[in-house]
Amino acid sequence: LTDRLAGFSAGGDDYLPKPFHLTELAARLRAALKRSGSVPTATTGDVVLDPVGHSLTVRGTEISLTPTEFRLLAALIAASGDIVRRRELIRAGWPEGAQVSDNTLDQYLTRLRRKLRDSGSELTLTTARGIGHRLS
Structure with missing residues (x-):
């Protein structure tokens, strides 16, 4: 209780004690972003990529992606149709130093x-x- 009260006194507006489930953390993050009025989604054409929910939606249907596929697609969407070099895609998709x-x-x-x-x-x-790859 002392830690929670200290967190709220320091300016926090939510507290999640350990141990916690990642699904609860994601739900709390989505709720906090909705309250702030800025849910960070990337939209290109008919594709909506939600980094908080870690989901891809195409024409209203959710598509299952692995975490690496999600990171690669996020890098391609962020490039807004420009070519993304292979080295950049590898940096986006895998941890630093990965072979x-x-x-x-x-x-x-x-x-x-x-x-x-x-x-x-x-x-x-x-x-x-x-050279690389792009979404078009």
């Missing part, structure tokens, strides 16, 4: 491309040979 082969990146991009296509999205993941 990631080009083949591994290609496999993840293939799965992302398939999920976008199968969902009926108007967006396509294209390859700029020798």
Whole structure:
């Protein structure tokens, strides 16, 4: 109780004691962002990427993504149609210092491309040979 009261006195507006479930943490974050009026979603075409809920929605249907697929798609959406170099995608998708082969990146991009296509999205993941990839 003392720690909670100290947290509120320091300016906090919520407290989550340990141990906690990540789903509860995500729900509290979404609620706090809604209260603030700024839920940070990335929208491109018919795709909505929600970093708080860690979800992808295409035309109102939620699409399941692995955490790495989510990070790669977030980097591609953030580029607003510009080419994202392969090295940048690897930095976005994996922790610093991770040894990631080009083949591994290609496999993840293939799965992302398939999920976008199968969902009926108007967006396509294209390859700029020798340079990188982009959403168009």
